[in-house]
Amino acid sequence: MTFDPNYGHYRGAAGTPRGFAPSQGVSSGYDAGTLMDDLQYHFKFDTATGLLTDSVTSTVLSGTNSPTTETGVVGQAVGFNDSDESRASSTAAALLTAADEVPSATPASNVTYPFTIICWFYPEQKIGWSPSGTFVKELETGGDNWVIYAYSVNSAVSCNFGFGLAGSGSLRTTSLTGNQAMDAWHCVVCQWYGVNTDETGSYQLYDAAKRISLVTGTAGSGSISETQYATCCGEHLLQGTELQLSQPPGYDLNGRLDLLTRWNRILTTDEILQFYNRSMAGLAPI
Amino acid sequence: MTIQEIKDSAEAFIAGKKSVILPLQQAWIDTHDKFWQGLCTPTVTPRDGAELPTDQTLARYPLPSWFAFGLTLPSTSRFSIGCDETVNHDCLSGCDSFSFSVWGRFVYSDVVYSKRSNWCEDEGWVDHEWEAQEPFDQEPPE
Numbered sequence: 001m002t003f004d005p006n007y008g009h010y011r012g013a014a015g016t017p018r019g020f021a022p023s024q025g026v027s028s029g030y031d032a033g034t035l036m037d038d039l040q041y042h043f044k045f046d047t048a049t050g051l052l053t054d055s056v057t058s059t060v061l062s063g064t065n066s067p068t069t070e071t072g073v074v075g076q077a078v079g080f081n082d083s084d085e086s087r088a089s090s091t092a093a094a095l096l097t098a099a100d101e102v103p104s105a106t107p108a109s110n111v112t113y114p115f116t117i118i119c120w121f122y123p124e125q126k127i128g129w130s131p132s133g134t135f136v137k138e139l140e141t142g143g144d145n146w147v148i149y150a151y152s153v154n155s156a157v158s159c160n161f162g163f164g165l166a167g168s169g170s171l172r173t174t175s176l177t178g179n180q181a182m183d184a185w186h187c188v189v190c191q192w193y194g195v196n197t198d199e200t201g202s203y204q205l206y207d208a209a210k211r212i213s214l215v216t217g218t219a220g221s222g223s224i225s226e227t228q229y230a231t232c233c234g235e236h237l238l239q240g241t242e243l244q245l246s247q248p249p250g251y252d253l254n255g256r257l258d259l260l261t262r263w264n265r266i267l268t269t270d271e272i273l274q275f276y277n278r279s280m281a282g283l284a285p286i
Numbered sequence: 287m288t289i290q291e292i293k294d295s296a297e298a299f300i301a302g303k304k305s306v307i308l309p310l311q312q313a314w315i316d317t318h319d320k321f322w323q324g325l326c327t328p329t330v331t332p333r334d335g336a337e338l339p340t341d342q343t344l345a346r347y348p349l350p351s352w353f354a355f356g357l358t359l360p361s362t363s364r365f366s367i368g369c370d371e372t373v374n375h376d377c378l379s380g381c382d383s384f385s386f387s388v389w390g391r392f393v394y395s396d397v398v399y400s401k402r403s404n405w406c407e408d409e410g411w412v413d414h415e416w417e418a419q420e421p422f423d424q425e426p427p428e
Binding site for chain 1: 320323325330368370373398421
């Protein structure tokens with residue numbers, strides 16, 4: 001499958017278009033540039049493309065208890081509600097971490113699968129057993145692979161976003177501290193640098209850097225206003241088995257998601273801001 | 287009441303509802319595009335054997351309530367009751383497939399226990415094992 005800029009969408013082996021309908025790219029006067037590189041999935045959550053359809057692979061998430069169509073940052077967004085326990089999920093390999101990372105004390109033999117996820121989140125106050133809500137999670141055969149969540153979402157005022165990676169070990173998290181407002185959109189960036197890899201991308205035995213960032217500002221003037229790293233603890237990513245949006249019963253969420261996108265590499269700050277500034281202006285970033 | 291007694295009563299409830307809900311759901315999907323959803327009741331999950339009132343009038347608009355759909359619930363329960371509907375999309379065939387599951391849930395010693403029985407056209411009823419979801423501290427250390 002290759003990206004065809006003349007059509008503005010991906011095309012399969014037989015030349016058939018896959019995803020990005022209606023077409024974007026050159027025909028709309030915008031070149032997403034390197035944001036197309038190593039792109040794994042991009043959920044627009046739009047009515048026109050299918051509420052739960054991935055624009056890259058055309059994979060459609062399974063929807064339980066009818067996730068709703070809501071007003072999004074760009075077009076529509078998907079809504080989940082803790083009272084009806086709506087959620088979405090998929091076991092399609094195209095949406096998952098492809099294989100286990102291979103940790104090695106020999107740098108040349110160390111195999112990493114770094115990734116970046118950008119998503120717009122709109123948290124709303126939830127009730128129930130846990131004050132935390134899971135927005136996006138990937139499972140592996142033994143439990144959590146990675147998770148993007150918010151805590152204190154039982155508050156009417158503010159919450160904080162976190163990013164955790166379990167993979168081969170117990171869940172290790174890094175969290176924003178700035179108290180993000182409820183009932184507002186927030187652009188959150190989560191990055192996993194890979195096994196035995198620090199936040200500069202350099203090999204460091206037993207380091208496993210994960211980073212969460214918040215992007216804020218007006219369209220065209222976005223900046224990373226907060227970023228948090230955690231570099232412990234020697235865990236590594238495993239092959240994924242399921243992608244989940246919201247996680248009833250305990251960690252279900254009240255809120256919306258828009259433009260959920262994963263790249264299998266670490267995006268640069270310029271690329272993150274390109275994505276942010278486009279979407280903040282109400283325009284498709286990809 | 288012990289945790290095993292609560293589990294036994296939830297399993298008995300689910301088993302007893304299978305023959306009632308299946309014809310209702312099959313009639314429902316004939317005239318709607320998906321199965322009916324029954325909202326969780328009691329809405330606050332009962333803890334440690336506490337018995338809470340259920341609400342048979344609970345409904346997700348515009349769907350009918352439990353009672354209006356044709357299902358009678360006990361007036362009180364030591365576990366929450368719900369019915370989920372799911373739409374799966376087969377990308378190869380382009381077709382949707384539909385399923386629903388009846389479930390029971392309670393909290394015991396701060397762990398959420400859930401049991402569900404799922405029904406779909408291809409497999410009929412499939413009983414899943416009890417799942418336990420333990421709390422974990424997602425907040426950053428002080």
